[in-house]
Amino acid sequence: MKVKNKEIETSLKTRIEKFYQHAYSISTLLDVKRFARVVQFINQSKATSVLDVGCGNGALLENINSQIRVGLDIFHYKHPRSFHFVLGDAQHLPFRDCSFTLVSACEVLEHTENMERTLSEIKRVTKNDGQEIITVPNDFLIHLAGRLFNFLPKTRKAVRKEDLEYHRHSAHHQKGNLAKRVQRQLGRPMREEGMFLPIFLPLPYSFSLFFLMVFSNDVKRTT
Helix, strand or coil: CCCCHHHHHHHHHHHHHHHHCCCCCHHHHHHHHHHHHHHHHHHHHCCCEEEEECCCCCCCHHHCCCCEEEEEECCCCCCCCCCEEEECECCECCCCCCCEEEEEEECCHHHCCCHHHHHHHHHHHEEEEEEEEEEEECHHHHHHHHHHHHCCHHHCCCCCHHHHCCCCCCCHHHCCCHHHHHHHHHCCCEEEEEEECCEEECCCHHHCCEEEEEEECCHHHHC
């Protein structure tokens, strides 16, 4: 049965609120829209086996239609889940070569010590005719947007201090042309989109709150 976008966003919202342990906010809204866009790409791709690297509590995997759903994270989050969970490191994926038809890594690269190593592992475990979906934040714009919202009386309560204090990020994903660096590592044609407020547009990384890249031998298939 096909799940409507509204139902997916409601499910994502519940998972994200439990993960961050805070009530709905602008930060949560952006996360919901970001995950919903990735879910849309995955379901349209009709991938039969999906690995979500850095899966957290499974917000993404719980909302896709794939037969085989595997989540990997360096931390073990104690939440009910209907997918297979593996405790592991993104830089040393414990899977055989060409194991999955699609591999996603949402907000992962900025947490790794070696971005190239992580991308190399993602490419290794993806089938030759498979796809990869990568998203990364633009820390500068996210923090700037948070400060701007705090200056507006009607939205001051919507953006709280804890929403702006992200986990420590490495700066390597912000150096040089990110899209070209990632594409060079994965070696597939790429489609890129940038989130501007709660919508995705064909924007470069510099003008995006979150940047989404889809890698496929046939990028038209993901439109």
